[in-house]
Amino acid sequence: MLKYIMKRILMLLPVLIGVSFIVFFIVNLAPGDPARIIAGVETDEETVERIREDLGFNKTVVERYGIYMWKALQGDLGTSYYSNKTVIEAFMERIPNTLLLGFWSVVFGLIISMPVGIISAIKQYSIFDNLGMVLALTGISIPSFWLGILAILLFSLKLQLLPSGGNEFWYSVILPSITNGTQMMALMTRMTRSSMLEVIRQDYIMTARAKGLDEKTVVLKHALRNALIPVVTTAGNFLIMMIGSAVVTETIFSWPGVGRLIVESISKRDLNMVVGCVILITFIISIINLVIDLIYVLIDPKIRSSYGIMKG
Amino acid sequence: MHRSNSEIILDMKNLVVDYETDDGIVHAVNGMNIKLNRKQSLGIVGETGAGKTTTALSILRLIPDPPGVIKNGEIFLEGEDILLYPEAKMRKLRGSYVSMIFQDPMTSLNPVLTVGEQISEVIRVHRKADSEDVIRKAKEMLEVVGIKSDRYNDFPYQFSGGMKQRIVIAMALACYPKLLIADEPTTALDVTIQAQILEVMKDLKEKFDTSLILITHDLGVVAEICDIVSVVYAGSIIEHGTLRDIFKSTKHPYTEGLFNSLPNINARAEFLKPIPGSMPDPTQVYTGCAFYERCKYAVDKCNAVKPPKIWLNDTHYVVCHKYDDIELTQKEVENNGM
Numbered sequence: 001m002l003k004y005i006m007k008r009i010l011m012l013l014p015v016l017i018g019v020s021f022i023v024f025f026i027v028n029l030a031p032g033d034p035a036r037i038i039a040g041v042e043t044d045e046e047t048v049e050r051i052r053e054d055l056g057f058n059k060t061v062v063e064r065y066g067i068y069m070w071k072a073l074q075g076d077l078g079t080s081y082y083s084n085k086t087v088i089e090a091f092m093e094r095i096p097n098t099l100l101l102g103f104w105s106v107v108f109g110l111i112i113s114m115p116v117g118i119i120s121a122i123k124q125y126s127i128f129d130n131l132g133m134v135l136a137l138t139g140i141s142i143p144s145f146w147l148g149i150l151a152i153l154l155f156s157l158k159l160q161l162l163p164s165g166g167n168e169f170w171y172s173v174i175l176p177s178i179t180n181g182t183q184m185m186a187l188m189t190r191m192t193r194s195s196m197l198e199v200i201r202q203d204y205i206m207t208a209r210a211k212g213l214d215e216k217t218v219v220l221k222h223a224l225r226n227a228l229i230p231v232v233t234t235a236g237n238f239l240i241m242m243i244g245s246a247v248v249t250e251t252i253f254s255w256p257g258v259g260r261l262i263v264e265s266i267s268k269r270d271l272n273m274v275v276g277c278v279i280l281i282t283f284i285i286s287i288i289n290l291v292i293d294l295i296y297v298l299i300d301p302k303i304r305s306s307y308g309i310m311k312g
Numbered sequence: 313m314h315r316s317n318s319e320i321i322l323d324m325k326n327l328v329v330d331y332e333t334d335d336g337i338v339h340a341v342n343g344m345n346i347k348l349n350r351k352q353s354l355g356i357v358g359e360t361g362a363g364k365t366t367t368a369l370s371i372l373r374l375i376p377d378p379p380g381v382i383k384n385g386e387i388f389l390e391g392e393d394i395l396l397y398p399e400a401k402m403r404k405l406r407g408s409y410v411s412m413i414f415q416d417p418m419t420s421l422n423p424v425l426t427v428g429e430q431i432s433e434v435i436r437v438h439r440k441a442d443s444e445d446v447i448r449k450a451k452e453m454l455e456v457v458g459i460k461s462d463r464y465n466d467f468p469y470q471f472s473g474g475m476k477q478r479i480v481i482a483m484a485l486a487c488y489p490k491l492l493i494a495d496e497p498t499t500a501l502d503v504t505i506q507a508q509i510l511e512v513m514k515d516l517k518e519k520f521d522t523s524l525i526l527i528t529h530d531l532g533v534v535a536e537i538c539d540i541v542s543v544v545y546a547g548s549i550i551e552h553g554t555l556r557d558i559f560k561s562t563k564h565p566y567t568e569g570l571f572n573s574l575p576n577i578n579a580r581a582e583f584l585k586p587i588p589g590s591m592p593d594p595t596q597v598y599t600g601c602a603f604y605e606r607c608k609y610a611v612d613k614c615n616a617v618k619p620p621k622i623w624l625n626d627t628h629y630v631v632c633h634k635y636d637d638i639e640l641t642q643k644e645v646e647n648n649g650m
């Protein structure tokens with residue numbers, strides 16, 4: 001087991017190098033001169049040239065990547081062009097907010113999708129099932145930026161129940177997580193339903209019924225755990241997608257997370273910040289992925305045995 | 313629950329089960345009659361789709377509904393009609409009074425629960441016992457079917473097919489049911505394992521005084537373990553008798569066909585003699601005999617009039633026009649489906 005975890009962590013290295021390579025080149029080849037933007041339009045060419053040299057832009061992209069990676073391997077991802085904060089400092093300041101938003105989005109998604117999916121499967125083709133599936137389809141089809149704007153219009157402007165942005169209050173997280181989690185909730189509902197439908201037709205469910213178990217035990221003990229195996233994998237992927245889609249949601253709700261930090265940095269051509277944040281996000285996502293795989297192992301005994309922690 | 317101490321364990325009268333699908337009504341069981349005494353073993357023999365499994369599931373009231381509906385009939389277990397039971401009362405019977413073994417041991421155990429838990433569970437539901445007693449009892453059941461009790465915490469995928477079927481048997485017998493229904497318990501297994509499993513079932517049936525309904529398409533298995541045999545075609549019994557009646561004085565053309573389609577080393581022919589054609593469309597309703605189209609003795613009457621049930625002796629009856637002319641004094645004529 002430990003060996004497996006170590007192996008997975010080692011595999012992170014090539015992933016991080018690959019991601020940094022791609023991001024670094026895309027960002028550096030994008031149009032727009034960072035030095036000019038920092039200096040402002042009015043400044044004379046001489047000053048701009050000096051800033052360019054300070055930032056190392058007089059070297060070729062390949063050279064700069066080499067220097068960047070050399071420093072990065074020593075734990076230095078550079079400093080923002082605008083504030084004196086290092087990239088790591090700025091990232092650490094923002095990441096808890098992004099993770100918080102991601103967490104509550106997934107919680108929101110699961111709280112709704114699990115029961116709706118399970119009941120829809122058990123009462124297939126009932127009114128509840130049809131209604132649930134219509135809602136799921138709607139949820140999948142609505143883009144989150146539109147849903148977010150509608151939510152602000154209704155809950156913040158019209159009803160004045162919830163703040164339209166920021167993170168001052170504990171309930172500030174409600175609208176962003178619903179916005180962020182709706183698509184995943186809808187997809188998970190359908191996943192849970194179809195997975196449950198498949199499991200409920202298995203022979204061992206008939207065996208469980210033939211033992212005289214009540215329907216609650218049959219569903220929750222015998223069916224759900226089997227149905228959860230594919231659902232957990234997807235749920236994990238969703239948590240990762242959540243962090244990606246946070247870029248949109250955080251911008252709509254002025255949520256001070258990493259997504260918004262990246263968007264701000266892109267518009268200011270704060271290249272160090274963009275590249276650094278993407279690398280760090282990649283790292284965090286890989287760790288989440290690893291944790292999901294470990295949870296998967298806990299649910300499915302067949303996988304468990306292949307890591308040799310079967311007995312006991 | 314108090315029950316009369318009658319000799320008759322199961323009395324199924326004129327059971328009719330339909331599956332109401334979008335493509336039409338499938339008449340799976342058409343007037344099935346079963347009478348089973350204490351400790352007796354009944355073999356139900358027939359082709360795939362003859363309604364054997366549906367009949368078995370009706371006894372547990374586990375026909376998937378929708379689309380399955382019990383249209384008619386009564387099922388008495390020791391004198392009480394279980395079709396009138398509320399679901400909660402029915403649940404108490406399942407696994408304790410009537411147990412069932414399913415065809416494929418590979419899929420009939422839950423892959424994410426330990427085998428020990430799956431046996432313990434049925435004991436816990438039906439018997440009042442603390443958890444230590446339950447576990448001890450479950451381990452005892454494992455030993456009874458020939459599996460070491462230290463494998464209690466193992467998962468199904470760690471066992472072979474034959475061992476899995478033993479575990480299923482242990483599960484089914486854990487509460488000493490009076491009636492055990494085995495639905496093709498050996499079909500999915502290797503021949504050598506088949507013999508072992510049959511041996512286990514035979515022993516345990518004696519040990520626990522259990523009556524047995526064995527569903528199979530294998531006449532060899534029937535000969536091994538059964539006292540009486542019902543041959544089923546298109547959802548109803550077409551010949552019934554003791555093992556001797558059926559094997560030594562086969563009457564119905566279909567039963568005859570079943571025996572002829574067995575490979576025989578003594579009369580090794582160039583070709584086997586299978587029954588021509590296949591099972592009739594179960595959505596159709598017959599005015600005459602359902603076997604008419606495949607029967608080599610068929611006459612016009614067979615297509616027009618439902619054949620009567622003709623008793624050949626106290627234990628043996630056949631449902632066929634071929635025996636209409638047997639002297640009236642010897643037979644007791646009932647209309648099939650009454």
